[in-house]
Amino acid sequence: xxxxxxxxxxxxxxxxxxxxxxxxxxxxxxxxxxxxxxxxxxxxxxxxxxxxxxxxxxxxxxxxxxxxxxxxxxxxxxxxxxxxxxxxxxxxxxxxxxxxxxxxxxxxxxxxxxxxxxxxxxxxxxxxxxxxxxxxxxxxxxxxxxxxxxxxxxxxxxxxxxxxxxxxxxxxxxxxxxxxxxxxxxxxxxxxxxxxxxxxxxxxxxxxxxxxxxxxxxxxxxxxxxxxxxxxxxxxxxxxxxxxxxxxxxxxxxxxxxxxxxxxxxxxxxxxxxxxxxxxxxxxxxxxxxxxxxxxxxxxxxxxxxxxxxxxxxxxxxxxxxxxxxxxxxxxxxxxxxxxxxxxxxxxxxxxxxxxxxxxxxxxx
Numbered sequence: 001x002x003x004x005x006x007x008x009x010x011x012x013x014x015x016x017x018x019x020x021x022x023x024x025x026x027x028x029x030x031x032x033x034x035x036x037x038x039x040x041x042x043x044x045x046x047x048x049x050x051x052x053x054x055x056x057x058x059x060x061x062x063x064x065x066x067x068x069x070x071x072x073x074x075x076x077x078x079x080x081x082x083x084x085x086x087x088x089x090x091x092x093x094x095x096x097x098x099x100x101x102x103x104x105x106x107x108x109x110x111x112x113x114x115x116x117x118x119x120x121x122x123x124x125x126x127x128x129x130x131x132x133x134x135x136x137x138x139x140x141x142x143x144x145x146x147x148x149x150x151x152x153x154x155x156x157x158x159x160x161x162x163x164x165x166x167x168x169x170x171x172x173x174x175x176x177x178x179x180x181x182x183x184x185x186x187x188x189x190x191x192x193x194x195x196x197x198x199x200x201x202x203x204x205x206x207x208x209x210x211x212x213x214x215x216x217x218x219x220x221x222x223x224x225x226x227x228x229x230x231x232x233x234x235x236x237x238x239x240x241x242x243x244x245x246x247x248x249x250x251x252x253x254x255x256x257x258x259x260x261x262x263x264x265x266x267x268x269x270x271x272x273x274x275x276x277x278x279x280x281x282x283x284x285x286x287x288x289x290x291x292x293x294x295x296x297x298x299x300x301x302x303x304x305x306x307x308x309x310x311x312x313x314x315x316x317x318x319x320x321x322x323x324x325x326x327x328x329x330x331x332x333x334x335x336x337x338x339x340x341x342x343x344x345x346x347x348x349x350x351x352x353x354x355x356x357x358x359x360x361x362x363x364x365x
Contacts, residue, residue: 040285075283127312136196161334
């Protein structure tokens with residue numbers, strides 16, 4: 001089944017045409033879509049909040065915060081094991097193993113660096129400020145897709161880029177932003193720059209992954225998407241472990257656990273559930289890629305970043321001053337512009353596909 005199409009039922013009679021989608025199949029598709037959206041929204045919001053909790057309660061290891069973003073990747077092997085046999089039944093030729101290995105090693109290493117930038121950003125920023133700046137990834141994605149994937153740059157997308165950029169700029173120049181306790185202004189600005197760089201690099205990664213699907217793998221089944229997620233996460237985990245030991249931060253982990261305010265058990269559970277939350281988010285991401293499209297998955301991911309400040313306001317009581325509220329509204333505006341452009345493109349694509357299907361059906365019936 002193509003990634004961006006709903007399943008259809010067909011009548012196997014000798015001279016009949018495809019029947020409309022049954023209510024049962026349509027309900028199953030919508031439930032799967034809703035489930036993956038929940039996975040992504042809840043997983044990403046929970047991971048960000050737990051990451052901020054780790055730093056607030058005494059955690060200080062940037063490499064440990066980087067490691068937990070990919071360390072739970074073996075969880076994805078469960079759905080991969082059950083789906084691989086059905087998806088790999090096609091007779092399509094596979095690309096050379098050396099080529100795929102090089103791609104996975106490079107992408108996995110870049111993911112580790114990107115996660116490190118995110119960890120630095122979250123260390124010096126509140127959860128709400130961090131999430132609002134991360135929302136700029138949609139603007140960066142529009143730019144990287146234009147140069148790497150040759151995606152057109154419409155007026156609505158340009159509007160989204162400008163609005164999201166201004167939203168991040170408002171946060172950067174806001175002297176009254178709620179910095180975590182003990183963070184000087186210099187490190188606060190470093191956190192903003194690190195988060196912006198991470199968002200830009202993440203957008204480039206998405207474009208490179210899409211290019212890999214189109215030019216190398218030449219297919220986008222659920223098992224192939226999971227395979228890329230598993231192997232790149234495994235490489236990123238190896239790089240993060242190496243960074244943890246090379247930097248010497250591993251020596252301070254025992255003292256960090258002993259000094260964690262809620263206790264040792266809470267320290268371990270915070271790291272475990274942060275890792276699980278990131279993989280829950282990853283399942284939602286790849287699930288939406290399979291059920292709808294990679295573009296839709298990125299849009300929902302950005303929506304999660306826009307609503308995380310509301311969750312941080314409830315959980316951590318982050319200060320929501322006027323500038324931050326305006327920045328959040330601008331982020332929603334930029335998101336809406338981008339989403340509306342995607343809607344227009346989808347309507348046009350579906351109309352073209354429907355016209356083609358009607359012509360094909362007429363020739364068979």
